[in-house]
Amino acid sequence: MITVLRLGHRIERDKRLSTHVALSARVLGCSGLLYSGEKDENMENSVNNVVKNWGGNFRISHIDDWKRKIKKFNGIKVHLTMYGIPFQDKMAELRKKKDMMIIVGGEKVPFEVYQMADYNLAVTSQPHSEVAALALLLHEYFQGKELEKAFPHAKRKIIPQERGKKVLGK
Amino acid sequence: MITVLRLGHRIERDKRLSTHVALSARVLGCSGLLYSGEKDENMENSVNNVVKNWGGNFRISHIDDWKRKIKKFNGIKVHLTMYGIPFQDKMAELRKKKDMMIIVGGEKVPFEVYQMADYNLAVTSQPHSEVAALALLLHEYFQGKELEKAFPHAKRKIIPQERGKKVLGK
Numbered sequence: 001m002i003t004v005l006r007l008g009h010r011i012e013r014d015k016r017l018s019t020h021v022a023l024s025a026r027v028l029g030c031s032g033l034l035y036s037g038e039k040d041e042n043m044e045n046s047v048n049n050v051v052k053n054w055g056g057n058f059r060i061s062h063i064d065d066w067k068r069k070i071k072k073f074n075g076i077k078v079h080l081t082m083y084g085i086p087f088q089d090k091m092a093e094l095r096k097k098k099d100m101m102i103i104v105g106g107e108k109v110p111f112e113v114y115q116m117a118d119y120n121l122a123v124t125s126q127p128h129s130e131v132a133a134l135a136l137l138l139h140e141y142f143q144g145k146e147l148e149k150a151f152p153h154a155k156r157k158i159i160p161q162e163r164g165k166k167v168l169g170k
Numbered sequence: 171m172i173t174v175l176r177l178g179h180r181i182e183r184d185k186r187l188s189t190h191v192a193l194s195a196r197v198l199g200c201s202g203l204l205y206s207g208e209k210d211e212n213m214e215n216s217v218n219n220v221v222k223n224w225g226g227n228f229r230i231s232h233i234d235d236w237k238r239k240i241k242k243f244n245g246i247k248v249h250l251t252m253y254g255i256p257f258q259d260k261m262a263e264l265r266k267k268k269d270m271m272i273i274v275g276g277e278k279v280p281f282e283v284y285q286m287a288d289y290n291l292a293v294t295s296q297p298h299s300e301v302a303a304l305a306l307l308l309h310e311y312f313q314g315k316e317l318e319k320a321f322p323h324a325k326r327k328i329i330p331q332e333r334g335k336k337v338l339g340k
Contacts, residue, residue, distance in 0.1 A: 085332060120333055126193075129194045131194075131299050132197075132198070132301050132305035136306070165253040166253070
């Protein structure tokens with residue numbers, strides 16, 4: 001079970017990026033997204049609508065006390081940061097653990113997060129995107145098997161096409 | 171040489187997502203981002219500032235006539251879309267080609283894009299994020315070697331840490 005914790009969501013600035021974090025987490029094998037900062041009903045609705053239409057059991061929840069959530073989490077805690085150790089060096093270790101929380105920061109990450117995490121991991125030591133970093137971490141963690149994940153109870157299903165769109169149940 | 175073409179950028183809605191597309195493209199081995207839609211000086215400045223501080227030769231440019239750019243591009247044209255063929259089935263073919271344009275859509279992608287692309291490829295047949303899709307495509311294309319890419323002429327350089335931040339030249 002992998003949970004993503006998105007810190008410090010701000011509706012105005014982050015609505016689309018946090019939604020992309022959530023949808024990428026869903027599709028790449030995570031069971032849910034917790035987020036702190038501003039509660040965002042619109043974001044929750046758009047993620048929940050994707051789950052309703054496209055299947056699976058992904059859950060999104062707002063939390064108030066992120067410190068408590070990290071402390072109480074019973075599993076390995078991975079903080080994604082460009083200042084950390086190259087993630088590819090730690091994948092074999094991470095794969096041995098069963099439950100994982102992946103912490104994805106906002107603009108300014110409190111120093112406590114670096115201390116509370118079991119691993120501070122970098123997907124390249126360069127500034128880029130928490131969405132890309134999360135995607136690559138999950139892809140390496142699952143070694144590509146996440147791409148074959150099934151989404152039960154879907155109302156809609158895409159039939160892959162060389163050109164154009166084919167959606168069942170639309 | 172890999173160029174990313176971002177279609178239909180809208181300043182208000184896409185400023186941060188298109189920036190994430192650009193920065194992910196830069197860090198994962200692309201040489202530049204072309205974008206159509208609204209010209210966005212702020213986005214260009216933030217990408218150019220990253221290049222100035224963190225090195226490499228990535229270029230971002232606004233274009234008016236995306237159809238012409240796609241048509242004239244001398245190389246393989248890959249359109250990322252959730253309606254396409256699973257990307258992992260085509261990676262061996264793509265790796266044989268030298269120059270590639272990766273087309274990343276906005277909200278509504280004109281049907282011509284599906285027709286003009288040599289490949290319409292899906293990173294899962296599920297809705298998620300163009301940033302995640304681009305990251306996974308590039309990671310598989312370069313088979314992880316992109317993570318060791320050097321960025322010449324950088325003013326700043328991160329020294330990876332287990333905990334905390336260490337930046338040279340700050």
